[in-house]
Amino acid sequence: MTLQKSNRSTPLSCAEFQEKLPDLFAAGANGHIEDPALLDHLSTCENCSALVRDLQYIADQARQLLQPTHEPSDDVWKKIQESLAADPSYAEPNEK
Amino acid sequence: MDVQGQQMTEPKTAPGLFKRNPPIAGEAEAIERAKAGDAEAFSKLYALHKRRVYTLCLRMLGNVSEAEDMTQEAFLHLFRKIGSFRGESAFSTWLHRLTVNLVLMHLRKKGLQLVSLEETINPSEEDSPKRDFGSRDTQLAGSVDRVALERAVASLPPGYRMVFVLHDVEGFEHNEIAVMLECSTGNSKSQLHKARLKLRELLRQAESTPQDNLKEAAL
Numbered sequence: 308m309t310l311q312k313s314n315r316s317t318p319l320s321c322a323e324f325q326e327k328l329p330d331l332f333a334a335g336a337n338g339h340i341e342d343p344a345l346l347d348h349l350s351t352c353e354n355c356s357a358l359v360r361d362l363q364y365i366a367d368q369a370r371q372l373l374q375p376t377h378e379p380s381d382d383v384w385k386k387i388q389e390s391l392a393a394d395p396s397y398a399e400p401n402e403k
Numbered sequence: 404m405d406v407q408g409q410q411m412t413e414p415k416t417a418p419g420l421f422k423r424n425p426p427i428a429g430e431a432e433a434i435e436r437a438k439a440g441d442a443e444a445f446s447k448l449y450a451l452h453k454r455r456v457y458t459l460c461l462r463m464l465g466n467v468s469e470a471e472d473m474t475q476e477a478f479l480h481l482f483r484k485i486g487s488f489r490g491e492s493a494f495s496t497w498l499h500r501l502t503v504n505l506v507l508m509h510l511r512k513k514g515l516q517l518v519s520l521e522e523t524i525n526p527s528e529e530d531s532p533k534r535d536f537g538s539r540d541t542q543l544a545g546s547v548d549r550v551a552l553e554r555a556v557a558s559l560p561p562g563y564r565m566v567f568v569l570h571d572v573e574g575f576e577h578n579e580i581a582v583m584l585e586c587s588t589g590n591s592k593s594q595l596h597k598a599r600l601k602l603r604e605l606l607r608q609a610e611s612t613p614q615d616n617l618k619e620a621a622l
């Protein structure tokens with residue numbers, strides 16, 4: 308998603324720019340900006356430019372975490388097996 | 404299975420879900436055998452998915468004991484309901500949705516049942532990311548490794564962490580998260596944005612703070 312172009316002529320403040328960020332980053336756009344008013348602000352504001360870059364970076368880096376890093380203890384499988392043994396319906400062929 | 408009013412059906416296949424959760428070698432055969440009640444197939448499916456399910460539980464709950472209990476619950480539900488899996492979505496997507504619903508139900512049972520998550524997932528003002536319009540920031544990009552990010556995510560307030568893990572890590576859409584958390588789509592977007600802002604704050608603090616103190620820095 309990209310934000311609709313605004314018709315305003317006065318430059319955006321940082322607060323106004325940052326209020327638009329949640330929508331800017333929603334719906335898979337990940338901070339891709341086309342609105343000239345927003346681009347104008349970014350071209351002159353190093354603080355907001357760094358913020359956008361960092362938010363894009365964090366969203367990108369988050370995908371690293373999809374790969375699991377933690378392993379449950381062996382007790383978990385033991386308890387599952389005990390439950391399976393205690394309830395024969397788990398091991399019966401499913402009718403669906 | 405009906406988890407907190409949500410039928411445990413397969414999610415509609417969203418673009419990229421199979422790409423994000425590609426089929427695993429031997430998985431399809433194990434699923435079919437498990438549907439027929441083959442205990443060894445259950446063991447195989449557990450071995451294939453235990454780490455991702457447990458990691459998901461741990462990230463959502465932040466507690467080893469509870470995460471192990473919910474991992475056990477998730478696989479028991481899986482084994483009971485595997486016959487309803489029709490292969491319309493990636494198996495891991497189906498399993499993760501089941502797990503998320505169980506964890507959320509668990510959290511509601513712990514004390515959130517009378518108050519909607521719409522309200523309770525909003526952290527206090529103290530936890531909210533600081534707004535900082537004036538200062539010149541150093542750039543974060545390129546400086547964060549996986550361990551640092553993992554630590555920062557663990558330090559997030561629970562509501563932020565939940566939305567961040569579901570959207571940015573697990574790949575659920577805002578409309579799906581809104582249904583799962585019983586909040587509005589706008590609320591999910593807003594929480595995600597605040598979560599990323601808070602993460603940025605935590606990661607920047609971590610660059611100048613010893614790692615062991617990251618949790619303290621989050622308070």
